[in-house]
Amino acid sequence: MELVLDFPKVKAVVDSYTEKVDSLIDSYADKKEELISLLQDVQVEFNYLPRDVLVKVSQKLDIPLSQVFSVATFFRAFSLKPRGRHLVTVCLGTACHVRGGHRLVDKVERDYGIKPGETTEDMKFTLETVNCLGCCALGPVVVVDGKYESQMNPDKLDRVIRGCK
Amino acid sequence: MVEQVRKLLEKRLAGAAELENLRQSILQRRDPNKLCISVCAGTGCRASGAEAVVDAFIDEIERRELQINVELKETGCHGFCERGPVVVIRPKRIFYQRVKPEDIPEIISESILNGNIIERLLYVDPVTNEKIIHEPDVPFYKRQTRTIFGANGEIDPTDIEDYIAVGGYSALSKALFRMSPEETVGEVKRSGLRGRGGGGFPTGRKWQSCRDAKGGTKYVICNADEGDPGAYQDRSLLEGNPHSVLEGMIIGAYAIGSREGYIYVRNEYPLAVKHARIAIEQAMDYGLLGENILGSGFHFTISINKGGGAFVCGESSALMVSLEGKIGEPRAKYTHMSENGLWDRPTLLNNVKTWANVPLIINKGAEWYSRVGTAGSKGTMIFSLVGKINNTGLVEVPMGITLREMIYDIGGGIPNGKKFKAVQTGGPSGGCIPEQYLDTPVDFDELSKLGSMMGSGGMIVMDEDTCMVDIAKYFIDFLKGESCGKCVPCREGLNRMSEVLNNITQGKGKQEDLDILEDLAGVLKDGALCALGQTAANPVLTTLRYFRDEYIAHIDEKRCPAGVCRELIQYSIDPEKCEGCLRCLRACPTGAISGEKRQPHTINQSMCIKCGACYDVCKFGAVIKR
Numbered sequence: 001m002e003l004v005l006d007f008p009k010v011k012a013v014v015d016s017y018t019e020k021v022d023s024l025i026d027s028y029a030d031k032k033e034e035l036i037s038l039l040q041d042v043q044v045e046f047n048y049l050p051r052d053v054l055v056k057v058s059q060k061l062d063i064p065l066s067q068v069f070s071v072a073t074f075f076r077a078f079s080l081k082p083r084g085r086h087l088v089t090v091c092l093g094t095a096c097h098v099r100g101g102h103r104l105v106d107k108v109e110r111d112y113g114i115k116p117g118e119t120t121e122d123m124k125f126t127l128e129t130v131n132c133l134g135c136c137a138l139g140p141v142v143v144v145d146g147k148y149e150s151q152m153n154p155d156k157l158d159r160v161i162r163g164c165k
Numbered sequence: 166m167v168e169q170v171r172k173l174l175e176k177r178l179a180g181a182a183e184l185e186n187l188r189q190s191i192l193q194r195r196d197p198n199k200l201c202i203s204v205c206a207g208t209g210c211r212a213s214g215a216e217a218v219v220d221a222f223i224d225e226i227e228r229r230e231l232q233i234n235v236e237l238k239e240t241g242c243h244g245f246c247e248r249g250p251v252v253v254i255r256p257k258r259i260f261y262q263r264v265k266p267e268d269i270p271e272i273i274s275e276s277i278l279n280g281n282i283i284e285r286l287l288y289v290d291p292v293t294n295e296k297i298i299h300e301p302d303v304p305f306y307k308r309q310t311r312t313i314f315g316a317n318g319e320i321d322p323t324d325i326e327d328y329i330a331v332g333g334y335s336a337l338s339k340a341l342f343r344m345s346p347e348e349t350v351g352e353v354k355r356s357g358l359r360g361r362g363g364g365g366f367p368t369g370r371k372w373q374s375c376r377d378a379k380g381g382t383k384y385v386i387c388n389a390d391e392g393d394p395g396a397y398q399d400r401s402l403l404e405g406n407p408h409s410v411l412e413g414m415i416i417g418a419y420a421i422g423s424r425e426g427y428i429y430v431r432n433e434y435p436l437a438v439k440h441a442r443i444a445i446e447q448a449m450d451y452g453l454l455g456e457n458i459l460g461s462g463f464h465f466t467i468s469i470n471k472g473g474g475a476f477v478c479g480e481s482s483a484l485m486v487s488l489e490g491k492i493g494e495p496r497a498k499y500t501h502m503s504e505n506g507l508w509d510r511p512t513l514l515n516n517v518k519t520w521a522n523v524p525l526i527i528n529k530g531a532e533w534y535s536r537v538g539t540a541g542s543k544g545t546m547i548f549s550l551v552g553k554i555n556n557t558g559l560v561e562v563p564m565g566i567t568l569r570e571m572i573y574d575i576g577g578g579i580p581n582g583k584k585f586k587a588v589q590t591g592g593p594s595g596g597c598i599p600e601q602y603l604d605t606p607v608d609f610d611e612l613s614k615l616g617s618m619m620g621s622g623g624m625i626v627m628d629e630d631t632c633m634v635d636i637a638k639y640f641i642d643f644l645k646g647e648s649c650g651k652c653v654p655c656r657e658g659l660n661r662m663s664e665v666l667n668n669i670t671q672g673k674g675k676q677e678d679l680d681i682l683e684d685l686a687g688v689l690k691d692g693a694l695c696a697l698g699q700t701a702a703n704p705v706l707t708t709l710r711y712f713r714d715e716y717i718a719h720i721d722e723k724r725c726p727a728g729v730c731r732e733l734i735q736y737s738i739d740p741e742k743c744e745g746c747l748r749c750l751r752a753c754p755t756g757a758i759s760g761e762k763r764q765p766h767t768i769n770q771s772m773c774i775k776c777g778a779c780y781d782v783c784k785f786g787a788v789i790k791r
Contacts, residue, residue: 071492074649098627098631130433132395132433134208134391134396135246148211148212
C-alpha cells in the first residue's frame with residue numbers, strides 16, 4: 001500500500017521512510033502482543049503516530065484498526081498529531097506541584113499561546129506535561145528536548161526556551 | 166569471531182564454586198586502598214550537571230596521567246539529590262557536594278594528589294553550621310539504614326563484576342544449590358517481607374500461591390511502572406543496582422518454577438531501561454541468566470517492556486493486560502493474578518524494591534531480616550523525601566521510625582523558617598498527615614490507621630504555603646486524567662469530585678459540597694473495580710478530616726488561607742516597603758503595575774492575572790499576597 005499523507009510538508013520525509021516503516025512493522029510480524037513497543041518505535045521515527053502508519057500496522061499485523069487506535073489513544077506517551085521541533089515537558093508530579101510547577105505551564109501558555117498537548121503554529125514548540133519524572137528532589141523540573149532542567153522558575157524557563165533555535 | 170565465542174564461553178560460570186572463584190579473583194585484582202572517585206550519575210545528579218563533571222574528571226586524570234593511581238566510577242543514585250552533583254572519594258569517603266566541572270582540577274591536585282580537603286565543597290550542617298568531611302557523618306546519611314540502597318554508591322551499574330565483588334549473585338547460588346524451591350518460598354515467608362509497591366501484601370504468601378497454582382507455564386514480572394508522582398526509588402534502584410533486582414527475580418522464578426520474566430518499566434525512565442538492558446546482557450554472558458543458570462539445569466530469561474505512560478498500568482492486572490499489547494484496563498480481583506495472570510497463566514508480580522530485598526533475605530536468612538522493623542512490617546523501606554524540606558532525596562530507614570525523625574533528623578526540617586503543615590504519603594492513593602501525628606511510627610498498618618498508606622514510599626512534605634484543598638484537587642484531577650474509564654464509579658465519581666473541588670477553590674463552593682465529597686468517596690471505595698478508584702478518595706478524605714477549617718475558609722469566607730487558589734487571592738503593593746525599583750513593573754507580563762522610579766508602585770487589579778511574577782522578584786517583601 002502506498003502511504004497517503006496527512007501533511008504535504010512532511011511528504012518527502014515520510015516517503016524516504018516507507019521502506020523503514022515496512023521493515024519496522026515486519027520485525028514485529030509474529031509479535032502482535034508487542035504492539036505498544038512497535039508504536040513506541042514508530043513514534044521515535046516520526047515524532048508522532050501518522051494515521052497511515054497505524055493503518056499499515058493494523059493490516060500487516062492483522063490487528064483490528066480499532067484496537068490499534070485504542071492503544072494509541074489510551075497511553076499518554078503517544079501523540080496522533082505531529083509535534084514541534086522542540087519538546088518542552090513540564091513535570092507536574094506532586095513534588096513539582098507544591099514547588100510551583102503549574103506556574104511554568106502558565107508561563108508557556110501565556111507566552112506562546114499553547115496549552116499542554118498543543119504545538120505552536122510555526123511547529124517550533126510542543127508543550128507537554130508529565131506526571132512525574134522522578135527528579136523530585138530538584139523540582140520544579142522541565143525537560144527541553146531530552147535535557148533535564150532542575151529547580152526552574154518562569155524566568156529561567158524563559159531563558160531556556162529562548163535558547164532553542 | 167571464534168575468539169569472541171571463546172571469550173564468551175570462558176565467562177560463563179558453571180557452578181557455585183566458579184562464581185566464588187570469580188569473586189575472589191576480582192577482589193584480588195582490586196586494591197581496597199586505591200583512590201576511587203565515585204561520581205553519582207543517577208538521573209537527579211545528571212539533571213544538575215553530573216555528566217560534565219565526569220567528563221572533566223576523565224580529562225584531568227588523562228592530562229595528569231593518573232589512570233593507574235586513580236579509579237573513576239560513575240555510580241547510580243547516592244540518594245542526596247538535593248546536593249548534586251555528588252562526588253565521594255574512597256576509601257576515606259570524602260564527601261563533596263554541588264561539584265562543578267571547574268572544581269575538578271583542584272580536586273585532583275589537592276584532594277587526590279596531596280590529600281587535602283577542599284572546604285568550600287563540603288556539606289555544611291544547617292543546624293550546627295559545622296562542615297562535614299566524611300559521607301557517613303552527614304546527618305542525612307547517619308540516621309539511615311542502607312541495606313538495600315547502600316551498594317548504589319559503590320558499584321558501577323554497568324559492570325556486573327562490581328556487583329559480584331560486593332557479594333552479588335551469591336544468594337542465587339545459595340538458593341539454586343543449597344535450597345529447594347519450597348525452602349526458598351519458606352524463607353521469604355518467614356522473613357515477613359511485604360510488597361513494597363503499595364498494597365503491602367505478604368510477599369511469601371504471593372509466592373506460595375503462585376507456586377501452588379496449576380499450570381506448566383508461569384511468569385515472573387518486575388513492576389517498575391513507578392507512577393506515583395513524588396516517588397522515584399524504583400527508578401534509582403533499577404538505574405543504580407539493576408543486578409540486585411535481576412537476582413531477586415531469578416530466585417523468585419526458581420522458587421515458583423518459571424522460565425520467563427518481564428520487567429515492565431516506565432517510558433519516562435530511559436536510563437533505568439538502558440542499565441537494566443546492559444545488566445540482562447551481562448548476566449546472560451556470565452551464565453547467571455538464560456539457559457542452565459550456573460550449571461544447575463534451571464533456565465530463566467528476562468525481557469524488558471516499556472510502558473506507555475499510564476498510571477493505571479502500575480496496577481497488577483492492568484499491567485499484565487498492557488503486556489499483552491492491549492490498553493491497560495484492570496480486571497476484577499476475584500481472579501487472582503497468581504493463578505490467572507499474564508496470558509491467563511499463573512504470574513508472580515512484585516515491585517522493584519521487593520525484588521531487591523530477596524537476595525538479602527536468602528543470603529542472611531529470614532531471622533536476620535525480620536530483626537529490623539515493627540511487628541507487622543519487617544525490614545527497611547526506601548522513601549523519597551521531597552517537597553518543602555531541606556534535605557530532599559532518597560532515604561532508607563528501618564520500618565517503625567517516626568515521621569518526625571524522618572522529616573527533622575534526616576530531612577533537616579522545613580526550609581526558610583516556614584511552618585510544617587502536612588506530609589503526604591502513598592501517592593494519589595494516600596493521604597495527608599498533619600503535625601499532631603508526627604510521632605507515629607511509619608509502617609504499613611500505622612499509616613493506614615491515619616487514613617493514608619505506605620504506597621510506594623513517596624513522602625511529600627508541605628509547609629504553611631501549601632493549600633490543602635488545592636492538594637486534594639491536584640490529586641483528584643490527576644486521577645481523573647489517569648482513570649482508565651472502565652468502571653462507572655471511578656470514571657464519573659472522579660469527574661464529579663473534580664468539579665466540586667474546582668468550585669471550592671474558585672470561591673463557588675457551598676457547605677453541602679463537603680457532604681457530596683464524602684458521599685462520593687464512599688461510592689468510590691465500595692464500587693470501583695481496582696485500587697486506583699478504591700483509594701482515590703483518600704487525599705480528599707484525609708484533608709477533610711485534618712484540615713476541614715481550610716475547606717470552610719474557602720467556602721464561607723471565600724478565602725484561601727495559604728494564598729494559593731488564584732481566584733481567591735489578590736496581590737497588592739505595600740507603599741511603606743516599596744522602594745520603587747521597577748523590578749516588578751518589568752516582570753509583570755500584563756503591564757498591570759504602574760509607578761515611577763523611587764515612587765511606590767501600584768497594581769491595577771483589573772489587569773492582574775495573579776501569576777505571582779511580582780511577588781517572586783520583589784527584594785523588599787513589598788508585594789502582599791492575600
